[in-house]
Amino acid sequence: MQKIFIALALALITLSCTSTDKTQVQFILDWKAQMEHAGFFVAKQKGFYEQEGLEIEILEGSGAPTSARVVGNGTYKLGVASGSATVMARVRNIPIVSLAVINQQTPVVVYSLVEKNITTPQDLIGKSIGVNIGGTKHREFQAFLRHQNIPEEDIQLMGMSEASPAPLLAGQVDAMLGYTEDQPVTVELQGHAVNRLALSDYGIDVYSTNIIANESFLKENPDLVKRFLRASLRGWQHAVDHPEDAVAAYMAARPESDEAFNRANFKYLIPLLQSADTQQQGLGAQTEAKWQQTQDILHSLDMIDQKVDLNLLFTTKFMPE
The missing domain is CATH 3.40.190.10 (Periplasmic binding protein-like II)
Known part of the structure; x- marks a missing residue:
């Protein structure tokens, strides 16, 4: 009887430890960390990722096309790219999907x-x-x-x-x-x-910074992706509502950066995050019409030689309800 009790106790302890474990995910930016990534740092500092059962490691990138490529090949599962880099990647059959658009227009x-x-x-x-x-x-x-x-x-x-x-x-x-x-x-x-x-x-109204996912990872881990996106957009909304927290969270990660520049930078960044679509759908909104317009402009500039199926390019089903 005592052995059974001990076994049950150990099982409960194991279950408790497992339930508090966080899923570790590496998230690659499109460039060196800047204030344009502040919402992600807010989500991390405020514990929004942790509340979703995630432990996110934010990694610096070396350009949106590179981030699109390494997310597409599975080196990383989630990342930041740009509207143009996302379209050009899909034209080259790189399997990435846009989950949300942070910068609603070109800066x-x-x-x-x-x-x-x-x-x-x-x-x-x-x-x-x-x-x-x-x-x-x-x-x-x-x-x-x-x-x-x-x-x-x-x-x-x-x-x-x-x-x-x-x-x-x-x-x-x-x-x-x-x-x-x-x-x-x-x-x-x-x-x-x-x-x-x-x-x-x-007239040059194209999508800019966006959150992307590896297509296979997206299909295999829909709940994780939804939790990640919910926490990320919560971080961005908090950053917009409380710019001082955005600056503080970023500077906690990058204390060598210039505070005066960061404050002024974010003041000009906020309008880029907002659009008629975000007024209706919330931060991160993306629409078929705007993606079509983005790739139409890229095609007119010969930056792509063909257009892609928008159903492969982006999805809105992981957006917070």
């Missing part, structure tokens, strides 16, 4: 010092623009020019790195391409007023 802007008086697309004619020739921003800018009926030869494109606004501040160019929450913020923090022309305001 690409043409930015300039206010004294240049560049406030409309037509003001760019005859101006010098710093651009990484052939890069993604350049391709989106080409679509922007076409949409505005501005011949590219009417713009003086200056090939250079877009990572730093130094050429703009040195007067080498009239304007540069950048991300609204990044390079222009650096200029503003140095005391300069900046004008932005957001490509999304002029």
Whole structure:
């Protein structure tokens, strides 16, 4: 009898330990950790993943196309990519699926010092623009020019790195391409007023940062994926509602980063997370119409040579109810 009691006690202890175990998952970002990933750090710091029975390790990536590839080949099961990288991956039969779109529109802007008086697309004619020739921003800018009926030869494109606004501040160019929450913020923090022309305001309305999953993993682990997505979007909603927590969570993970920049950065990031679709469906919303528009623009720029079945490209069935 005593042996039976001991056996039952051990079984209960084992069950208790098992019930508190967390499923460990590695989640790869599309680039080095930045404020544009703050919602994931909030979800981790606030215990949202833990409450879903998950232990998430957030790993830095080396570009959205690379993240799409390593999630597609199963090295990682979940990750962050971009709208264009997701479409281009599916065109190449890389098996990834978009679960949610964080950045509802492209963050690409043409930015300039206010004294240049560049406030409309037509003001760019005859101006010098710093651009990484052939890069993604350049391709989106080409679509922007076409949409505005501005011949590219009417713009003086200056090939250079877009990572730093130094050429703009040195007067080498009239304007540069950048991300609204990044390079222009650096200029503003140095005391300069900046004008932005957001490509999304002029017809280049494409999806940007999104959460992706390996297709096989998605089919085999639907409950885990649903819990992961619920916690992630909860983190993003908290970040939007409490920007100070977003900055704190990110800086806890990256204490070497600049707090003033992070605060200003997130102020410009929040509008990118919101759209008419998110007003109806919540953060992370994605629609067939917007994905179709995204791949139509990519196709018009010859970034893809064919279009993909949207049923393979994204799913909304794992979104929180």
